[in-house]
Amino acid sequence: MPEGLRLALVVAGKDIRAELRSKTALLSATVFAALVLVIFNFARDPTALSAGDLAPSALWVTFAFAAMVAMNRAFTVEREHDAIDGLLLAPIPRGALFAGKLLANLAFVAAVEAVALPLFVLFFNVDLSRSLWGIVGTAVLATIGFVAVGTVFGAMAVRTRFAELLLPVLLLPFMVPPLVGAVQVTSRLLADRPLSEMLGWLRILAAYDVVFVTLAALVFSSVVDE
Amino acid sequence: MPSSDGAILDAVGLERAFGALRVLRGLDVRVRAGEALVVAGPNGAGKTTLLRVLAGLARPSSGEVWVLGARVGPSNPDARRPIGFVSHQSMLYDDLTVRENVVLAARLYGLPDPGAAAERALAAVGLDGRGDERPRHLSRGLLQRASIARALVHAPRLLLLDEPFTGLDAPAGERLRELLAERLAAGLALVLVTHHLDEAWQLASRVAVLAGGRWVLEEPRVGELAGFLPRYHALVHA
Numbered sequence: 001m002p003e004g005l006r007l008a009l010v011v012a013g014k015d016i017r018a019e020l021r022s023k024t025a026l027l028s029a030t031v032f033a034a035l036v037l038v039i040f041n042f043a044r045d046p047t048a049l050s051a052g053d054l055a056p057s058a059l060w061v062t063f064a065f066a067a068m069v070a071m072n073r074a075f076t077v078e079r080e081h082d083a084i085d086g087l088l089l090a091p092i093p094r095g096a097l098f099a100g101k102l103l104a105n106l107a108f109v110a111a112v113e114a115v116a117l118p119l120f121v122l123f124f125n126v127d128l129s130r131s132l133w134g135i136v137g138t139a140v141l142a143t144i145g146f147v148a149v150g151t152v153f154g155a156m157a158v159r160t161r162f163a164e165l166l167l168p169v170l171l172l173p174f175m176v177p178p179l180v181g182a183v184q185v186t187s188r189l190l191a192d193r194p195l196s197e198m199l200g201w202l203r204i205l206a207a208y209d210v211v212f213v214t215l216a217a218l219v220f221s222s223v224v225d226e
Numbered sequence: 227m228p229s230s231d232g233a234i235l236d237a238v239g240l241e242r243a244f245g246a247l248r249v250l251r252g253l254d255v256r257v258r259a260g261e262a263l264v265v266a267g268p269n270g271a272g273k274t275t276l277l278r279v280l281a282g283l284a285r286p287s288s289g290e291v292w293v294l295g296a297r298v299g300p301s302n303p304d305a306r307r308p309i310g311f312v313s314h315q316s317m318l319y320d321d322l323t324v325r326e327n328v329v330l331a332a333r334l335y336g337l338p339d340p341g342a343a344a345e346r347a348l349a350a351v352g353l354d355g356r357g358d359e360r361p362r363h364l365s366r367g368l369l370q371r372a373s374i375a376r377a378l379v380h381a382p383r384l385l386l387l388d389e390p391f392t393g394l395d396a397p398a399g400e401r402l403r404e405l406l407a408e409r410l411a412a413g414l415a416l417v418l419v420t421h422h423l424d425e426a427w428q429l430a431s432r433v434a435v436l437a438g439g440r441w442v443l444e445e446p447r448v449g450e451l452a453g454f455l456p457r458y459h460a461l462v463h464a
Binding site: 003006007010011014017018019021022077080081082083085086087088089090091092093094221225226 | 278281283284285300301303304306307309311313316320330331333334336361
């Protein structure tokens with residue numbers, strides 16, 4: 001196994017092991033996701049807006065905010081006892097460190113999304129029998145990009161006193177393009193529209209991933225090093 | 227360029243500024259194998275910043291740090307491999323056990339048998355048998371020992387210690403001095419920052435005093451601490 005990949009897996013494994021033990025990020029993000037879905041469900045006026053019309057937006061707003069809760073926690077653990085210094089001190093290429101943190105964040109956000117999706121079906125009474133794999137694929141495509149950006153901003157915020165506040169403020173503007181794309185694709189999937197109607201948005205999501213994962217990997221070193 | 231006279235650590239012209247505040251002002255630091263440089267100085271002298279720069283955790287505004295002939299910097303991760311660092315903070319994860327924390331460090335340094343290396347490091351600081359505890363459940367002294375085990379697990383050639391005796395009781399402090407003396411005899415290079423010279427005096431090969439980001443004294447340790455202290459107080463209160 002290449003050394004960089006091994007080190008990335010060590011870093012990701014550490015984060016996942018610590019999270020499985022504390023469950024802080026997963027529990028808080030899952031409860032948060034459930035609350036957002038409940039609020040969307042009860043705040044909707046059924047005579048003015050059908051559940052199907054609101055469902056795509058509700059799903060992605062839930063995913064986005066729950067992801068932020070999960071990512072915030074991922075870097076909070078690095079701040080306690082200056083644990084991040086232990087990582088920075090070790091002979092790890094910064095690219096491997098970024099990859100490790102990205103993998104762990106993707107695992108956290110994917111876990112939250114996996115729990116939130118059935119809750120979404122429950123609250124919005126949508127039929128995913130034909131669109132489930134499309135929505136899963138869209139979630140993968142949209143999540144990779146904004147989690148990469150969130151990983152960089154999380155590393156940047158970890159050295160500040162207002163990390164919990166800073167991450168959402170920095171990240172939200174960068175989440176807009178993948179969220180718009182994901183909502184558009186999801187609404188077409190739920191309406192059982194043909195793939196040709198979604199291709200443009202899927203290309204945008206893929207391009208966002210390529211551009212922002214690359215950019216995030218490039219700037220990570222300058223963000224984490226004092 | 228690094229010196230070729232057997233120095234493990236060779237830092238030249240180190241400057242570090244935070245905005246207009248110049249914390250380090252052109253420091254040179256050279257430590258050879260088996261040498262212990264004990265650095266003292268008043269609060270705010272730049273001691274911790276110096277150690278962070280030497281460890282590669284903070285970039286100097288100017289100057290260079292070389293360890294075993296490799297320049298320390300973010301783009302050269304292998305240059306950090308021979309460095310061990312104990313800071314004010316333990317650098318341990320509360321959600322992992324002490325053993326898992328030390329094993330993690332061993333894995334990050336690519337040791338062939340991380341578990342065995344962690345057990346040796348824990349035994350060296352007297353924490354064998356407490357490896358399954360979480361850092362949050364340890365006393366300040368035990369946490370410090372765990373932090374030292376983490377720093378020693380990869381058998382560093384250069385050890386940077388920031389107030390390593392903080393929180394240690396007398397037997398643990400004595401044990402740490404013995405451990406450091408053993409490692410020094412085996413060729414370790416040590417830079418130890420302290421406010422309490424009495425705890426590190428016998429380990430020191432050289433003593434340096436940092437004030438206002440500059441060396442105001444650097445000389446071989448000679449004689450007893452009692453003879454040095456009046457000069458030290460005169461320097462730092464000048």
